[in-house]
Amino acid sequence: MVDTDIFKALADPTRRRVFEKLAGGSLNASALRDGLEISQPAISQHLAVLRAAGLVREQRQGRFVNYEVDPDGIASIGTWLARYRAYWPKRIEALSDLLKDMDQ
Amino acid sequence: MVDTDIFKALADPTRRRVFEKLAGGSLNASALRDGLEISQPAISQHLAVLRAAGLVREQRQGRFVNYEVDPDGIASIGTWLARYRAYWPKRIEALSDLLKDMDQ
DNA sequence: CCAACACATAAGCATATACTAATGTGTTGT
DNA sequence: ACAACACATTAGTATATGCTTATGTGTTGG
Numbered sequence: 333m334v335d336t337d338i339f340k341a342l343a344d345p346t347r348r349r350v351f352e353k354l355a356g357g358s359l360n361a362s363a364l365r366d367g368l369e370i371s372q373p374a375i376s377q378h379l380a381v382l383r384a385a386g387l388v389r390e391q392r393q394g395r396f397v398n399y400e401v402d403p404d405g406i407a408s409i410g411t412w413l414a415r416y417r418a419y420w421p422k423r424i425e426a427l428s429d430l431l432k433d434m435d436q
Numbered sequence: 437m438v439d440t441d442i443f444k445a446l447a448d449p450t451r452r453r454v455f456e457k458l459a460g461g462s463l464n465a466s467a468l469r470d471g472l473e474i475s476q477p478a479i480s481q482h483l484a485v486l487r488a489a490g491l492v493r494e495q496r497q498g499r500f501v502n503y504e505v506d507p508d509g510i511a512s513i514g515t516w517l518a519r520y521r522a523y524w525p526k527r528i529e530a531l532s533d534l535l536k537d538m539d540q
Numbered sequence: 541c542c543a544a545c546a547c548a549t550a551a552g553c554a555t556a557t558a559c560t561a562a563t564g565t566g567t568t569g570t
Numbered sequence: 571a572c573a574a575c576a577c578a579t580t581a582g583t584a585t586a587t588g589c590t591t592a593t594g595t596g597t598t599g600g
Contacts, residue, residue: 339447344558345440355519361577374559376578395567395576403523410524413517415459419507420514448588465547478589480548499546499597542600549594557586564579570572 334386338408341385346370347378351387351401358400360393438490442512445489450474451482455491455505462504464497 341347350364365375379399382388387405391398446452454468469479483503486492491509495502 333449335452336447336449339443339452340557343440343443343447345437346558348439348443352519355522371560372577373561373579377558380578392566397577401520401523403525406517406520406523407525409513409517413510413513415456416505416510418459419505419510421507421511444587450588475590476547477549477591481588484548496596501547543598544600545596545598547595547597550592552590552592554589555587557584559584560582562580562582565577566575567577568573568575570574 334408335412337385338387338405341381341387344378344381346374347382350375350378351382354388354399354401358391358398360396360398362396364399438512439516441489442491442509445485445491448482448485450478451486454479454482455486458492458503458505462495462502464500464502466500468503 342351346368349368353359353364361372361375361379364379365372368375379388379390382399383390385405386402386408388399389402391400446455450472453472457463457468465476465479465483468483469476472479483492483494486503487494489509490506490512492503493506495504
């Protein structure tokens, strides 16, 4: 199940920290590791999980591997969340609109 | 961490099935169990997890306990997802708008 | 009041998960 | 060619998780 992989991937705090770093743009594995007190294999494994879930995608750049947010993963969560739109409080839509404006 | 509890709760397929049943309105524990091949304690434990995550809330109704979606949980996911709005594909917004219309 | 009901909690167990240490793979500069 | 680098993979281990069985708690009808 796709959703299961996604939610499992995001259930880990370290993986969410990694993923949130990517919200600002693409980064390589070492850059993603910076600041986190975690071994190199651990980051690599976390990135594999995020990738398998469709949340990130990678691109070799010489001996670096650049990671970035995969819109497909975000889309899956959005689609899932949309089923509960009836329960969205007003403030969420307000926030959403605000961020939309900030994008410009 | 609040987000951790929410994503962990949703990482289980059975719990998502239960939660999705509640998208249509409030139901008691037995009704939520119907159709799922799972023991009574299992449902009870799943509901405890969803409740601890802030995804559902309960209300005693005689000897039944009614569960319903807790908007706070949905709001948390929405807030989290909003950080990635830049990566939302167009179709998500389209779907979102469609569902909005269907609510009327 | 007490038996049946609706649900929760406790204890025990099998499996999944996140980690580390060790090793493997691919790339680059010299 | 080869040493250093960036990253991935493997194996092993401690802990977390989801399940079942057994039992507890609160509620209701007769």
